[in-house]
Amino acid sequence: MRVVVQKCDGASVTIDGKQVSKIEKGLMILVGFTHTDTQKDIDYIVKKIINLRIFEDESGVMNKSVIDEKGSILCVSQFTLYANTKKGNRPSYIDAMKSDEAINYYNTFCDRLNEYVETKMGIFGADMKVALVNNGPTTIIIDSK
Numbered sequence: 001m002r003v004v005v006q007k008c009d010g011a012s013v014t015i016d017g018k019q020v021s022k023i024e025k026g027l028m029i030l031v032g033f034t035h036t037d038t039q040k041d042i043d044y045i046v047k048k049i050i051n052l053r054i055f056e057d058e059s060g061v062m063n064k065s066v067i068d069e070k071g072s073i074l075c076v077s078q079f080t081l082y083a084n085t086k087k088g089n090r091p092s093y094i095d096a097m098k099s100d101e102a103i104n105y106y107n108t109f110c111d112r113l114n115e116y117v118e119t120k121m122g123i124f125g126a127d128m129k130v131a132l133v134n135n136g137p138t139t140i141i142i143d144s145k
Helices: 039-051 099-114
Strands: 002-015 018-023 026-032 062-064 072-077 119-121 129-143
Touching (some): 002 072, 099 119
Antiparallel strands (some): 002 026
16 A cells, blocks of 8 residues: 655645535545555554644644644545556556455545544546645655555
């Protein structure tokens, strides 16, 4: 399981010109799954994300989590995080989990995040336009392996 976590002042998902999800201050997360992922991977990544200290405290030091900051999360499925570009110029996605299984992992992952922090979602498999105001910019990549 792989995530890209971006601290943001706002993020949204639009599909066919209609905004379907939006958050203000918080975290924008792109998540991808591979066929060896299990519930343990979800548990590990959820714990990391909700406790990741990347928000500034009163002294300007990154010392607060999204929970401390009372922020929200916008989570978008992103199978291309498992792109393999070693051969040629066309990425291979063979390492990405098949969509019929990945949708269940995505829903479980977002449900688990939502137990701690208000979590909004993109639409799995849709052609989404994702807008983000990255704060910092602060971008962290976490891999459960």
